[in-house]
Amino acid sequence: MSLRALLLDGILRRVITHSDEAGSVEAAVQHRRRDGAPEPADIPAGVRKQVRVEERQVQGRPVVTLRARAANARRALVFLPGGGYAQPVSPSHWTAVARFVRRGGVDAVVPLYQVAPQGDAAAAHALVRSVLDEAITTYGPSNVHVMGDSAGGGLALGAVQRQPGGVRTLILLSPWIDVELTKPAIGALADWDVILRADELRAWGVVWAAGAATSDPEVSPVHGPMEGLPPVHIVTGGRDILLPDALGLHRALTASGNLGSLSYAPDANHAIGLLGPATPEGARALRFVLRALRS
Numbered sequence: 001m002s003l004r005a006l007l008l009d010g011i012l013r014r015v016i017t018h019s020d021e022a023g024s025v026e027a028a029v030q031h032r033r034r035d036g037a038p039e040p041a042d043i044p045a046g047v048r049k050q051v052r053v054e055e056r057q058v059q060g061r062p063v064v065t066l067r068a069r070a071a072n073a074r075r076a077l078v079f080l081p082g083g084g085y086a087q088p089v090s091p092s093h094w095t096a097v098a099r100f101v102r103r104g105g106v107d108a109v110v111p112l113y114q115v116a117p118q119g120d121a122a123a124a125h126a127l128v129r130s131v132l133d134e135a136i137t138t139y140g141p142s143n144v145h146v147m148g149d150s151a152g153g154g155l156a157l158g159a160v161q162r163q164p165g166g167v168r169t170l171i172l173l174s175p176w177i178d179v180e181l182t183k184p185a186i187g188a189l190a191d192w193d194v195i196l197r198a199d200e201l202r203a204w205g206v207v208w209a210a211g212a213a214t215s216d217p218e219v220s221p222v223h224g225p226m227e228g229l230p231p232v233h234i235v236t237g238g239r240d241i242l243l244p245d246a247l248g249l250h251r252a253l254t255a256s257g258n259l260g261s262l263s264y265a266p267d268a269n270h271a272i273g274l275l276g277p278a279t280p281e282g283a284r285a286l287r288f289v290l291r292a293l294r295s
Contacts, residue, residue: 025203028086029117037118040088047098058111058134059127066101066108075168076139077106077293078132080159082150082176082271084201085116085208093149096274099286104293106145109135113155120210121158121219128159136166145293149173149274150242157249158221160229170232170260171292173273173285175249176242178222179205179214183244192239195270226252232260233292235285237268263288 032038040062043053052067067073079097081089089112097108111131113124135144145168148156153175160170181198190198209219217224222245232253236246250262265272265281273289275282 025086025200025207029207032117037115038088040112041091041094043094044091047094051098051101058130061114061127062112063131064110064112066097066110068101068105068107071105073101073105073107074139075106075143075145075293076135077101077104077108077145077147078128078135078156079108079110080113080128080146080148080152080156081110082148082152082174083115084176084196084204085119085121085151086204088112088115092274096149096276099276100147100289100293103286104290106293107139116204116207117210119208121155121208121212121216122210124155125159125162125218128155129163132159132163132167141166142168145169145171147171147173147289148175149271151176153177154179154221157232158218158224161217161221161224164229167230169230169292169295171235171289172232172246172249173235173289174237174240174242174270175234175246176201177249178220178245179208180220181205181241181245183248185244186241189239189241189243193241193270194239196241198241222249226256226258229253229256229258231292231295232258233263233288234260235263235273235288237264237270237272237281238266239268240270240272242270261288261292 052069054065056063081093101108111127113119113127146156146160153172154177157177160167181202186198205214212219215223234246234250236243263285268281273285276286277283
């Protein structure tokens, strides 16, 4: 682990707190049903200086497009932010997406799906299908990349499984693809992961399913088809409880003949794909993502 990554790990351990009880999710759901879900983060002023920002509504939800100021891109990136289906887009998401726009030569289209409990898997998939259809029509077949981080990675995989045509590549950053988190190795990684807690994620996964089976491919795309997908590029780290599912997904895709690739950093935390050049591990993940966007 690099010195910068070690310092970041120590900071995360100090600032991130978790409840040990999934019951805290039940309390949060009740609070949100009464007072509403948290709102998406505003785009930071510094990001607005770097890119052009356009905002519109699709199916009653905000869809934000970020474009480079210097040139018009011929390809698009449909980006689905993570947050355990419980937290909306954050400032760090906007910073990372602007970086992909500036350095990857793409326009980024970001549909802000509603988080749980007001939102659910079915509604999010309907929004993503509409946005993806529109992007493919606008930019042309095979000129659209799809990317998601964490929960957004699960949503992205599920969306492309249902609608693989016209997608150039699928890029998954620390993806959460099984809301049940059934792999035994997850428990062995719990002490190393300073960001995620399995019981908390499982509880939010049930809320996100909204009555559907948590094994439904629309909720847990690990159970969906692996054949016929565009190249799937995966970024993951060794200090992430989602690592076993990411590795299993890569193996399943390789067995099905997929031409994607894997970037694995043994000492990296969850969401390494969003970190950028702040650490050597983040810089390597960024180079991997940029190669995929330019492919």
